[in-house]
Amino acid sequence: MTGCVPCRSGPRGLRPVTGAEDRQVRDRLAELGLSVQGIDGALRRAESERNFCTPLDPVSLPGNIFWGRTIRFLRETYIPEGWTSASPSNVPLLVAPSGDFAIAASSGSSETGYAALTPSTRYPKGNAVMKRVEANRQLLLFGETEVEPEQQEAGNGIPTWFLLYHHLKTDQGTRLHAELSFPNDPGSRGKISSWYERIILPWIDFEGFTPFVDDADDQGGIDIPIERLP
Template sequence: MEMLDASSDPRAHEWIVRLGLSLDTVRDVLLFGDAEAATYTTYDANGAGEMARWSRHVRRMSELLVPQGWKRIDPLNQPTLVHPSGEHSIVVTSGTSLTGTAYGVPKTKNPKGRSIREAVRGNAELALMRPDEVDPDLSGLRETWILLTHADPNGRLQAELSLPSEMEGEQIGGWLRRILLPTISPSRIPEPKGDDGPASYEFSVARK
């Protein structure tokens, strides 16, 4: 497994550009999801905030990449963004606490469906997905990358762009390449009392 840290390794930036992304794009996606998740409270259904976070990640990534020629598809209900070249795609999903860290190997947080299992197998074999599983827009696909995200208990947003190689049960647990992305530390302002409206948010990361 190759691991590159975008905070210090120029090769990580080369890979990010090669994938058709930028650190600004990923930062925007993570902050968009965090702002949505922050509107949920303990009175919402269990897990609703994290589900909303993931949904907003998918939405914002689509909003930013589709105008650049990417195509959004949903094979077997798995939101997927296909690069204009058709040679690789990106799937956004949540990961365990080791996401974005160099001292351990993360897994996807939730079980993955058949479309992801076939994509992982395709990565490992350097082959296409099985024809009976392929959306026509994936006919030339060679690789499926994962934008793995995690919000720690202190609100820090961890992420990595990684190329999966192995399923452990229903979760991805093996990687051919991991590109660790800079951690983002949103700074939240406490929610005002009364009916003054929802809390506002400030972020410590400078936007370009």
């Protein structure tokens, strides 16, 4: 693997959190070939489709729709710019034009989007996702390594960023917090909670939209974590 190092300061130096009000957000995203507008547009479109749900739908449906549509709309936005899609081990990814890193999406805890707090993924992740986080950790510890393309499924063996998002109920409707963050440790309980770099995105207010704050989401039934009983 050559090319993009996930963080500009090098693999051993922890980067500060890039806050949503800082011009560095746009500059940092631009270095990755992304933009606030591109991600914002994908999230807004995903929320619009999620809002078609009603309380009569299965409780997991709004979250699954938002997660799935976020991935789809990110792909629709960036594939014309040379990005590609891949789903190694059923983990849907957006892969950079260089092939050097990928982006996954996941719901996050209530700390998502706050620079002063440390978020985690909302739910435990399965083995395929955690292997990607372990690959991030190996990169940070030992630097980039060459991977033979023919020995890897498309999208495997490369660093993975996570677009975390969290819905918060407000008096007017729903506020969506989001960040693009690079995990550096798979943890021990299945939830990703350690981040090497975090890029905090501006929040989005959806006035009058149904909150659906208690739904389940992302990869339910696809990548199920299994733990040995003590």
